[in-house]
Amino acid sequence: MANIASTTASAGTEVTARALREAVFAGLITLGLFVLFVGLKTDQNIRNELVLTQRWGLLAIFVIVAMVGRFLIVAYAQPWLAQRKAVKAAAPEVAKEESFFSRNFSKIAIVALVLYPPVILALTGVQGSLKWVDNFGIQILIYVMLAWGLNIVVGLAGLLDLGYVAFYAVGAYSYALLSSYFGLSFWVLLPVAGLLSACWGMVLGFPVLRLRGDYLAIVTLAFGEIIRLVLINWTEVTKGTFGVSGIAKATLFGIKFDASKDGFAALMGLPISSAYYKIFLFYLALGLCMLTAFVTIRMRRMPIGRAWEALREDEIACRSLGINTVTTKLTAFAMGAMFGGLAGSFFAVRQGFVSPESFVFLESAVILAIVVLGGMGSLTGIAIAAIVMIGGTEILRELTFLKLVFGPNFTPELYRMLIFGLAMVVVMVWKPRGFVGSREPTAFLRERKAVSGSFTKEGHG
C-alpha cells in the first residue's frame, strides 16, 4: 500500500515539476513574441518626433497569463482528460438502448412546435408574443424550409449551389407581382410560385449539367446575382430597388386578418391585434415545413431519391446502371428550387414588402451554412442548425446584460457576425460532418444501421 501511495505521490510531483518547466518555457516564448509588440510602443508627439513608450507592466501580465495557463493545463487539465479517457476505455461497451426522447424526437418536436404559439401567448400576453412568434418562430421556420429545400440539391444530389437565394427571390416576386397586378389570392399563387421557381431551377440546371465542383459553384453564384440584378434593373415591372409594397395578406378560408367587422378578431370575439395573424402565419410556415419534410422523406425512399444520393456518391457508376443523370440532376434542381419558391412566396406574404435587398448573396451563404452545419442530408440536423444559427443571431439582440459587462456603449448586435463565425468554426472543429454526421439508410433487410459519415461523399459538383 505504502508503495503505491509513494508512486502516486512521486508521479504527482513529477507532473508538477513538468508543469513548472513548461510554464517557464511558455513564459519565455510569450516574452519573445510580445516584447516588441506589447512591451514597446512608438508614438508620434506634437513635433512629429517618435516617442518610445515602455509598457513593461502590460507585458508582465501577458507573460504571467501564459505561464499560469500553461501550468494549469499541464498540471490539472491534461491528467484529468487522460483519466477520463481511461475510464471511458475501461467501461464495457454497453449496447446503448435509445432513450424515449431520441427515438421519438421528430414527433416530440412537432408537438412542441404546434404548442409553441399558445404557450408563448399564455406566458407573454398578446402583444409580447409578437416578437417570439414572429422573430423567432416564423423566421426560423422560413430558414428551416429553405435549408431543407437546398438540402435536396446539396445534401442529397451533391450539387453545390451558391445561388439558392435566386429561387427564394423568384418565389417572393412571383407572389408579390402576380397578386398586385392580377389580384390573385395567396392560396392560388403559392403553388404557382413553386412551379415558377421549379422552372427556373431547370433553367439553371441545363447549362450547368456538365459542370462540377468549383465551376458549378461559381456558375450558380452568378445565376443568383443575375436574378437579383434583373430585379433591380427591370424597374417597369419590379419597381427596382424601391421594391413591391402593399402585398395582399393571406386569408384563412376567406377570413381576413384585419380590423374590419368580418375580420378574424371580430368573428372570434378577440381583441384586435396583429398577433393573431402572426400566429396564423406561424402555423402556415409549420405546415409548409412539414410538407417539405414529408416530400423529402418520401422521395429519399423512392428510386429518384436513391438516384440523387447515388449521383453524389459516383456519377459514372450511376450511368453504368442505366440512370439518366441529366433528368436526375434536373429534378434535383427543380425540387430544391420549388421549395425555395414556396418559402419565398411565404416570405412575401409575411413581410408584405419585397425588395432585392432581401436576396443578397449572404442569404445563400447562410442557407448553405445551415445545411453544412446540420450535416448534409439530415433533416433533423438541419432543423437544429437553423435554430442555432438564426435563433442564435436573433437572441444576441436580446442579450442586454452584456451592456452591464462591457459598458453602456456596447451593442451586441454589431458582434453578431463575429460570434456567428466563431460558433461555426467551433462546431466544425467539434463535429466536422455537422450535427448529424451519419446517414440514415433508405431501406434495410434486417436492421436499420446508420451509415457513418466517413463513408458518404460530399459530391463533386
Place this chain on the structure above:
Amino acid sequence: MAIETMTTTMTKDPILKVEHLSMRFGGLMAINDFSFEASRGDITALIGPNGAGKTTVFNCITGFYKPTMGMITMKQRSGKEYLLERLPDFEITKHAKVARTFQNIRMFSGMTVLENLLVAQHNKLMQASGYTVLGLLGFPAYRQAAKDAKELARHWLEKASLIDRADDAAGDLPYGAQRRLEIARAMCTEPELLCLDEPAAGLNPRESHALNELLQSIRAETGTSILLIEHDMSVVMEISDHVVVLEYGQKISDGNPDFVKNDPRVIAAYLGVEDKEVEEVIEQIEEIEGGQGGTKQ
C-alpha cells in the same frame, strides 16, 4: 484475314458483334480495326498486355467512349438489335441490357449494400412509382415493386455471399466483397451481356476461385453472356469458352483457350522475344496459318 476464319464460334448465335472498331485519342490509335464476336451464353475473355486497349474496347461497348470508327451490334434474345455506338451510355444498360463493372471499383460507398442493389433497379422502380408521382401519393403498385426489388436484391446478395453485410455501408466492405458487390449490382439491372473489367484483380486465390464459381453460376442460371477483361490466367483459362487477345490495339489471336495458349504470337506478346528470334516466330506463325488455311480448303 486468316485469323477471323479460325474462330470456332462463328456458327453460334452471336450476342455482340464488334466490327472494324477504331478509337483514336489525338495522335494515339488506341484501337485499330478491331473485330470480334461474342456468342450468346459464352464467357468471352479479352486479354492482352498492359496498355493494349482492352478497357478502351469496354468503354466503347458500354458507351463511355464514342468510337472513331466501327460498328458494335448487340443482339438480344428477342432478336432486337441495338447499335451500341449510337446510344448514350445510360441507355446501353437501360435498353440494350449490357451491364458493366469497373477496373477501379465504383460503388456508392456511403449507401448500404442493399441500397446499392436497389439503385441498380432504378428504371424498373421508376416506372412502378409512376415517375415518382404515384409513389409520392402512396399508391400500392410501388410498394409491391419495392418489395420485389428487395427480393431480387436478396437473391443476388445470397449468390454473392454478401447477405450478412446487407445493411452495412458498402464502403465498409473488404476489397473482395466490394468486387462481388459490383457484380451483384450489375446483375440487378438484369442484363443479357455482363461486361467485367478485371473482376479478379487484387483477389487472393481462394477469392478468385469463388469468383469463378459465381460467374459460372450466373451463366448457368440466367443465361447471361459474359465478356471479361482479365490478367489472372487461372480465371481466364478455367472459365472462358473463347479468348480474344489484343496487343497495341490490334487483335493478335482469337479462339478457344487452348488454341490461344499455344499461339506463338500470344507467347511473343506476353513474354517478349529477342530480336534474332523475331524471324523465327514469324516463320512459325506463317507455318501455322498456312496449315490452318490448308485444312480449311
